[in-house]
Amino acid sequence: MGTGFAAAQPLLIGLLLLWSSYGKFAEPQQADRTALPRLVGESRAKPAYQAVAAVEAIIALALLLPPVWAIEAVAAVALSIGFTGFLIYSKVVVPEASCGCAGKSAKPVGRRAIARALLLLATAALATTATTGWWSAGPAVLVLVVEAAVFVMLSAELDRYWLLPIRRFRIRLSHPYAGTASSTAPLVATQRRVLLSPAYRAVDGYLRSDIHDYWDDDDWRYLSYIARYDGRRATAVFAVPHHDSTPESVRVAVVDETSGLTLYRPTVLATV
Structure with missing residues (x-):
């Protein structure tokens, strides 16, 4: 099971990196909301953002296609370390900057984004120990459902699909000023x-x-x-x-x- 669990990780990492890469290519203007303008300059922020997206896509495809044993997982580890360092830099130096990781989000970098980067680093490190492809992982692939759920909960970009509906439902059940609003609205x-x-x-x-x-x-x-x-x-x-x-x-x-x-x-x- 342990070997299969390690072998299954490239599937999850590859899909996550493809999602992240797509978000950057689809919304390159998100670069302006990140710490990249401060780090590399305003004129180079968008090209740097798209370059990261290209690297993500290449590593993702390498992880999903027949493996070149460990090399692509090591690349994913290096990429995850870069993500984590950049997010910590953003949190400290440009606290109002957004993550820019994937999709549209105006939220400043927070603990969830950093925790997600650390979790990606941990899964990539585990993937370096795999000795077979993800398609040979067997029942261990089912564990990825739990891991994917954790990544979803740590992704502010996806809150509108699950967290906000839960909050709205809770508010409908009981909110503190029900029926007390003024006649305006x-x-x-x-x-x-x-x-x-x-x-x-x-x-x-x-x-x-x-x-x-x-x-x-x-x-x-x-x-x-x-x-x-x-x-x-x-x-x-x-x-x-x-x-x-x-x-x-x-x-x-x-x-x-x-x-x-x-x-x-x-x-x-x-x-x-």
């Missing part, structure tokens, strides 16, 4: 707009509650959530215009609970 409608907005995706990793408070002021409704930012107690405040129903019109700021200073305000928000 039902609170549940405002909440739905927030949940569907790029602003919510940009900060949901910091949120620690459902709606904590809300109020109307002229043409805007404000919703606050308890949050934590860099280990500090904070409040996330969403501004939702009454006369613009598009999710992209929602704005958000994370402010320090004690001083009231703005800790984070995403200025460029990705759309779905």
Whole structure:
């Protein structure tokens, strides 16, 4: 089983790298939201982003096709180390930068992204011990379902497919201000707009509650959530215009609970 488990890893890694590569080729503008402009310069950020995508695709195909024993797994290890180092650099030097790993996501690099890179590194290291192809792994391939589920849970890009529906269902069952909204708009409608907005995706990793408070002021409704930012107690405040129903019109700021200073305000928000 242990040998089969190691042999199965290239299948998972190859599929993950193909997904990541496709996301970079499909959305090259995502490079501008990462730390690449700071690291290699604005003019070279997009070419560097696409070069990484090409390397991912080559390694993925090498892992999925008949193996050249261990060489492609070692390459995957080196790539994973690079991913991890880049994400740590982004977290420390450009904290507002997004991961840019795959797909559209305006969320800053967080623990989940770094944990995903470390998990990819661990699976690649295990793949270097394989002595047969993934198609010979037998029942061990079924274990990849569990591993894939863990990768999904660590991928902010996929939250809208599973995490947000769960949160919406939970809110429908019980939310703290049901039936108390003003006559301007039902609170549940405002909440739905927030949940569907790029602003919510940009900060949901910091949120620690459902709606904590809300109020109307002229043409805007404000919703606050308890949050934590860099280990500090904070409040996330969403501004939702009454006369613009598009999710992209929602704005958000994370402010320090004690001083009231703005800790984070995403200025460029990705759309779905």
